[in-house]
Amino acid sequence: MTQAGHGPRERMVFSAAQLIRRNGVTATGMREVAAHARAPRGSLQHYFPGGKEQLVNEAVGWAGRYAGKRVARFVAGLRQPTPSGLFAAMAAQWTDEYAADGFAAGCPVAAATVDCATGDSTREAAAAAFAAWCTPVAAALTDMGVPAARAASLATLMISTLEGAILLSRAERDVRPLTTAVRELGPLLDAAVRR
Amino acid sequence: MTQAGHGPRERMVFSAAQLIRRNGVTATGMREVAAHARAPRGSLQHYFPGGKEQLVNEAVGWAGRYAGKRVARFVAGLRQPTPSGLFAAMAAQWTDEYAADGFAAGCPVAAATVDCATGDSTREAAAAAFAAWCTPVAAALTDMGVPAARAASLATLMISTLEGAILLSRAERDVRPLTTAVRELGPLLDAAVRR
DNA sequence: GGTCGAGTATGACACTGGTCATAGTAGCCG
């Protein structure tokens, strides 16, 4: 998650995702988002006339697209593409971040799902984000030789397990749940490739 | 999660867990908890001089102990105890609730982990709750014949996957992530029993 | 130059949050 906002609008969406990831939706204030993005407070109502709900939904959508794009880069970075390798790479993104920056942040989509006081549209945005994340994973699995029927199921399983392991790791302040998830789930994933 | 509070204090802890489960920590107000528990507002500062932080932590701890106790009942209810059967029973608790009452609520411990604006002690309470949940699961696995070395890892995997599947199911308003987790993870779990 | 509009900047509003202070009530014990 590198700082990559050109315009002030994108910076605000990015900052919103960043803060939601850390503190949750309700605990993240609009003024706080503007300050974090070093954007004028008045721009909030200008760019996001739909208020906080719109801002949160866009942040969630951004996170989903970001995660989806990362999948392609992960599989491209594998010397020998295997399902377990992809899963390990996805988990490594989190273990690396936790090792470098601490356990302060989680997945913004998860935060939006749990903290859905904003309205039902946020829940829909979260579902769309998970779909945008799950689809490329399933596609990568089929490319690796997993039958199409199981690819979608395994992709869902991978994201479920990863999301839960992130949760446990954050609570325990230890990457152990993430590493055990990779170790235990890897063989199951590789066993699904048709040879 | 049946209403089981005798005294007003327990009712408040229970109500707090219930509301946190639905709306998250920050979005749950103290006055709201008192009203939901049909307890006088003044009792809040009497029973919980530590303020919201104490109330939230006790609610999280209660949820952890509750989940831990459920495990023993689950394994007792299985006619033939297998790891996959236990996992299916744990997931069924959620699919049943979602089928009956809708997708409004999630796991309170997950909510407390994500929405940790209350302070670091809440995170520790969440870690303790996950431990109180994970330990009996690992014990049940060893009883079923899983080598002790893997039992702890598999218990962590089960809870990670379950927690993530709850998240996805809630976002999608569909129990599909939960059912696929059970279907895909079952064989892996049963393959770990020593025979 | 004048006009327009995108974007910026503030201040105010109504409201809710957690917390504190204080007063009141009930029941038990001596």
Next chain:
DNA sequence: CGGCTACTATGACCAGTGTCATACTCGACC
């Protein structure tokens, strides 16, 4: 009865929220 403790009840406070209204800057365009 008085006194004490457990509990209840209420009101006030201040910081914070999202949102709105208004006024300002500044560059582009005719």
